[in-house]
Amino acid sequence: MMHSRMAGVAGAMLLALFAVGPAAAQDKPPLTVGAIYVGSVNDYGYNRSMKDGLEEMKRAIPGLKLIEAENVPETAESERVMEGMIQQGAKLIFATSFGHQQFAFNLAKTHPDVYFEHAGGWMQAPNFGNFFGATQAAWYPMGVAAGKMTKSNTLGFVVGVPIGYALGNVNAFEMGALSVNPAAKTRVVVTGGWSDKAKEAAAANALIDQGADVVTMHVDSPATIIQAAESRNAYSIGFQSIEAKQLAPKYWITGLGFTWGPFMTDTAKSVMAGTFKPAMVRLGLGQGMMAVAPFGPAVPADVKTLVTAAADKVGHGFNPFTGPVTDNTGTVRIPAGETWGGDKMGNFDWYVEGVIGKAK
Amino acid sequence: MNTALVVGILAGAIMSGTSLLYATLGEIVGERGGIVNLGLEGILLIGAASGFATTAVTSSPYLGVAAAMGAGAAANLIFAYVVVSRHANQLAAGLSLMFFGIGLSALIGRPFVGALITGLPHLAVPGFASGGFATRLLSYDVLVYLALPTAAFTWWLIFRTRWGLGLRTVGESPAIAFAAGLRPQTLQYQALAFAGALSGLAGAHMSLAVTLTWADGMTGGRGFIAIALVIFAKWNPLWAVAGALLFGGAEGLQLQLQAAGADVSPFIMNMVPYLLTLLVLILWGWRRQATAPMALGRNFVGVE
Numbered sequence: 001m002m003h004s005r006m007a008g009v010a011g012a013m014l015l016a017l018f019a020v021g022p023a024a025a026q027d028k029p030p031l032t033v034g035a036i037y038v039g040s041v042n043d044y045g046y047n048r049s050m051k052d053g054l055e056e057m058k059r060a061i062p063g064l065k066l067i068e069a070e071n072v073p074e075t076a077e078s079e080r081v082m083e084g085m086i087q088q089g090a091k092l093i094f095a096t097s098f099g100h101q102q103f104a105f106n107l108a109k110t111h112p113d114v115y116f117e118h119a120g121g122w123m124q125a126p127n128f129g130n131f132f133g134a135t136q137a138a139w140y141p142m143g144v145a146a147g148k149m150t151k152s153n154t155l156g157f158v159v160g161v162p163i164g165y166a167l168g169n170v171n172a173f174e175m176g177a178l179s180v181n182p183a184a185k186t187r188v189v190v191t192g193g194w195s196d197k198a199k200e201a202a203a204a205n206a207l208i209d210q211g212a213d214v215v216t217m218h219v220d221s222p223a224t225i226i227q228a229a230e231s232r233n234a235y236s237i238g239f240q241s242i243e244a245k246q247l248a249p250k251y252w253i254t255g256l257g258f259t260w261g262p263f264m265t266d267t268a269k270s271v272m273a274g275t276f277k278p279a280m281v282r283l284g285l286g287q288g289m290m291a292v293a294p295f296g297p298a299v300p301a302d303v304k305t306l307v308t309a310a311a312d313k314v315g316h317g318f319n320p321f322t323g324p325v326t327d328n329t330g331t332v333r334i335p336a337g338e339t340w341g342g343d344k345m346g347n348f349d350w351y352v353e354g355v356i357g358k359a360k
Numbered sequence: 361m362n363t364a365l366v367v368g369i370l371a372g373a374i375m376s377g378t379s380l381l382y383a384t385l386g387e388i389v390g391e392r393g394g395i396v397n398l399g400l401e402g403i404l405l406i407g408a409a410s411g412f413a414t415t416a417v418t419s420s421p422y423l424g425v426a427a428a429m430g431a432g433a434a435a436n437l438i439f440a441y442v443v444v445s446r447h448a449n450q451l452a453a454g455l456s457l458m459f460f461g462i463g464l465s466a467l468i469g470r471p472f473v474g475a476l477i478t479g480l481p482h483l484a485v486p487g488f489a490s491g492g493f494a495t496r497l498l499s500y501d502v503l504v505y506l507a508l509p510t511a512a513f514t515w516w517l518i519f520r521t522r523w524g525l526g527l528r529t530v531g532e533s534p535a536i537a538f539a540a541g542l543r544p545q546t547l548q549y550q551a552l553a554f555a556g557a558l559s560g561l562a563g564a565h566m567s568l569a570v571t572l573t574w575a576d577g578m579t580g581g582r583g584f585i586a587i588a589l590v591i592f593a594k595w596n597p598l599w600a601v602a603g604a605l606l607f608g609g610a611e612g613l614q615l616q617l618q619a620a621g622a623d624v625s626p627f628i629m630n631m632v633p634y635l636l637t638l639l640v641l642i643l644w645g646w647r648r649q650a651t652a653p654m655a656l657g658r659n660f661v662g663v664e
Contacts, residue, residue, distance in 0.1 A: 042474030
């Protein structure tokens with residue numbers, strides 16, 4: 001959106017200015033790492049998860065210097081911010097938003113001695129790799145939690161932008177719910193933006209009006225939706241950062257979050273050792289990049305056991321998108337004997353049986 | 361159509377219509393005095409950010425509301441100085457004010473991203489607090505309940521007081537107002553301060569009652585919808601009530617229809633409020649000349 005972008009540009013320029021200030025003098029750090037975020041790291045969401053991962057890396061490697069910039073827009077501005085980090089000695093850069101990809105890639109070409117890791121993209125170069133969580137299957141245990149907790153058999157899912165990956169999340173969620181509650185339906189509302197707070201609140205309320213007693217979401221920051229659900233005594237399941245529990249002291253069930261720390265630490269170590277290898281890394285539950293958040297006070301022990309078991313099952317390779325899978329109009333989309341994974345996760349333009357909503 | 365859908369649409373219209381109404385009332389008061397403020401969006405953001413920040417610091421949403429009104433009035437007084445005293449072009453000054461508001465609100469709000477606040481409490485109409493549809497339809501924060509009285513008060517102020525008569529005269533012809541012994545510029549300052557306070561209130565309702573979070577640019581263009589609503593309302597505060605409900609409802613309607621499982625593409629659904637805006641402007645467009653204040657947008661540079 002224009003407004004946030006303007007504010008973002010101003011913010012990023014300010015931060016870049018401040019970042020240039022105190023340099024040199026101290027001992028040379030073993031490695032300087034730059035990181036850019038598209039939003040604020042206090043969002044209880046995606047940016048928070050990135051910040052947590054980088055902090056974990058910083059703790060794991062003594063002396064490592066971390067240079068960060070928040071609210072970096074997905075424009076050429078990001079290239080200038082990263083360039084500034086390189087001038088300050090950054091040898092490894094994490095470009096953490098999807099739209100930063102091309103700009104980081106441009107820099108990778110002009111700075112062959114600097115290594116780049118981009119979150120969510122596909123581009124590859126000797127000094128440019130990318131990583132992301134394998135989120136879709138990981139939503140299956142969230143569905144198990146929702147399916148067990150619901151009394152109305154109606155689950156609500158707020159989707160920011162209906163890209164294939166987001167629809168895949170909805171699908172795995174509903175499949176998980178169906179696995180423990182054959183009557184569970186998921187209603188979907190699309191707001192049309194990753195961060196339109198007022199619409200997110202209205203969407204959560206609309207879902208609750210239609211009987212949903214568990215609400216979850218795929219937007220940048222879950223804060224508004226979780227609080228809207230809490231205010232109407234509806235359960236919530238978070239996504240992105242595992243720290244959102246405190247937003248809903250009563251009705252929090254659990255959440256799905258990214259745990260980037262181990263990957264970021266390994267990557268930093270590989271750069272220090274000179275063994276960096278570019279790869280397209282996609283890891284999910286049980287593989288170090290995704291985790292199930294702590295449970296809320298309302299969740300009974302048997303539900304916790306079921307959710308943990310489902311998460312283990314996914315961690316050991318269970319894929320919900322194993323045919324036959326039928327969409328909500330009755331058409332078989334994944335035939336028996338076929339399995340969708342990896343790149344296919346971006347291809348969803350349909351909802352599975354049990355989801356109430358239109359995908360396109 | 362099920363009951364839940366109707367109740368949801370009405371409650372949604374009232375919630376999102378409230379901030380639209382306050383913003384529209386503010387703009388009407390300014391425009392009645394001949395001043396177009398295209399910076400409304402920026403004032404909404406300043407109100408939302410300062411209200412949220414104050415609430416986060418003091419734990420009192422009511423202090424937050426007061427701070428938002430004060431900040432909105434102060435920002436609008438800067439605008440008043442630029443256009444009333446310095447005779448700057450209103451459209452250019454308004455757009456500058458909008459960008460100023462976007463930047464300032466981001467600055468105010470930055471330390472409070474992710475802050476947890478207790479927003480304005482919902483006060484149920486007595487006897488309807490037991491849950492279910494009645495509670496959903498009859499339980500709102502105090503700013504919702506004050507919206508209609510504020511519209512009525514604004515109407516009374518404009519059409520039934522000597523001050524309002526003076527303001528309208530200034531909006532029609534500052535020179536005649538001046539000749540009649542009024543002080544056009546003083547009236548315009550007063551009107552813009554009042555308008556700023558109402559716009560700040562509109563922003564506070566969004567951050568303290570609707571979203572309970574601060575995010576850059578969170579008003580999402582609602583300031584511009586309010587400016588369009590002024591035309592829809594024919595510069596009349598009472599018509600603004602209908603307009604705010606209609607437009608608040610349009611936003612909620614499509615989300616409610618999605619939740620209800622309507623067989624329509626979400627991409628088309630998200631266009632509904634904007635299609636409605638276009639439709640209304642087409643249908644009402646021709647009435648504009650008859651009702652707009654004559655001197656709207658023109659600066660009064662005094663009588664030499």
